[in-house]
Amino acid sequence: MTRDTTLESAIDQVNAVVEARLRAPHVRAFFHEPTFTATYVVSDDATGKAAIIDSVWDFHQPSGRTSFEAADEIVAYVQEQELSVDWILETHAHADHLSAAPYLQEKLGGKLAIGREIVTVQGVFGKIFNEGTEFARDGSQFDRLLEDGDVLMVGDIPLTVLHVPGHTPADMAYIVGDAAFVGDTMFMPDYGSARADFPGGDARLLYRSVRRLMRLPDKTRVFLCHDYKAPNREEFVWETTMLAERTANVHLHEGVTEDAFVEMRTQRDATLEMPKLILPSIQVNMRGGHLPPPEQDGISYLKVPVNAL
Template sequence: MSDDTNIEKAIEQVNGVLAGNPRAPHVKAFFHEPTFTATYVVSDDQTKRAAIIDSVWDFDQPSGRTSLEAADEIIDYVREAGLTVDWILETHAHADHLSAAPYLQEKLGGEMAIGRDIVTVQGVFGKVFNEGTEFERDGSQFDRLLEDGDELMIGDIPLIALHVPGHTPADIAYIVGDAAFIGDTMFMPDYGSARADFPGGNARNLYRSVRRLMRLPDKTRVFLCHDYKAPNRTEFVWETTMLAQRTANVHLHEDVDEDEFVDMRTQRDATLEMPRLILPAIQVNMRGGHLPPPEDDGTSYLKMPVNKL
């Protein structure tokens, strides 16, 4: 199925919700300020089925200690709301926080899913961290690998997966009813776009992915993975509309052409420091949220490659 067919299918779905069929999903956001990450519980109010998107496992880098406060908050909400979790979804292998997906799956059930191109990320970072042959680079750490256009259900509400590479090669956006969960493709309109200089990232691909998403109807609810508060804004915000993105995104509004964006993004990325948690986060997230296997003393260790990134 072509890219055009899949985005047209998503457009039709959003328009259907706006017209009253199917119904819109309920979205509950949890903002994790230490990593500036928004996690979402997306549910069908009638069937009480749900999905969790982009969860966070707390990690204190100086001490190497983990905690589960952010994940437990989600578990409490799901149980109090009487929801059944069918899916635990990742938009990509995050470089700025560790995923709590396995812990959530243990406590709440559901299948873990990510884009099929996670295998590309595993191949690249398997070399960066000099992982041995015991590290599987086939995405088998996840229950399902999603292709562009794949369809899932959250109760009676359809979900369409769209492959939107650029920030990483594996990024997936989830269109659930009239709501688009777009990962790190875009931030709030006053903040702009995600970087594209990680291994496998590509600013030109990011531009094209965003333009594809911007074909969604104006009233599409757009939910972001992060917010960092733009200059002169005092509050964190993680929800906007596609109309606002199309007309007002400071990096990607409709009057910005591809070459202009690529030049801006390339120059901007060259000035950015690496994310604070990229080394531990990628080692965990490319394993589906699991730590590396314990060594002979029973402890898991995270590597710190020197002068490699």
């Protein structure tokens, strides 16, 4: 399936919901304020089947302690609603929070999936963290590696996979009925776009990925992975529409050229600090949400490469 064919399939899905030929998925968001992350449970009301997108494992960096408060909220919701989880999806290997995917998989079942380009991320960060040969760089930590054009099912509702690189090489968007889960490709219209200066990031690719997503119909519900409150906004918000993104996104609205965006994004990224959880997050997330193997004392350790980033 070509990239254009994949996008046409996603457009057809949205239109089918708008025209009442396809059920709209039910979307329940869980916002984790410590990391500004939105996790989603997407379900088909008729079948009770569900997918979980971009989960959070609580990590207290000063102490190195972990907990599952955020993940347990999701477990409780899924059980209360009597849902059956088929998929646990990551839009990319996050640099700002640890994934709770293995814990959710243990509690709720489902297959863990991410974009195939996770192998590129594993290769880059495997070197940065000086991982030995025991760290597999083939994506085998995940149950399935997804490619552009793959179609999964959430009950009777199709989920079309779009490869949208730029923020990282592995970013994926998931179109479920009329709902688009776009990860870190873009934020709320008043906040703009994601950074593109991580290893393997590319502002030009990000622009093209967002422009591809913006070809989805106006009524597409757009669900974002993060919100940081734009200036003069008092509340966190993580849902918008593609019409709002296309016409009002402060970085990427219609009329913004690729060169202008790349210049803006490059200058802006040069002023940003690294995310405070990037070092623990990447080490865990490139392993599918698992800690590095325990050492001889039975404890897992996370590395801090000095002057490497």
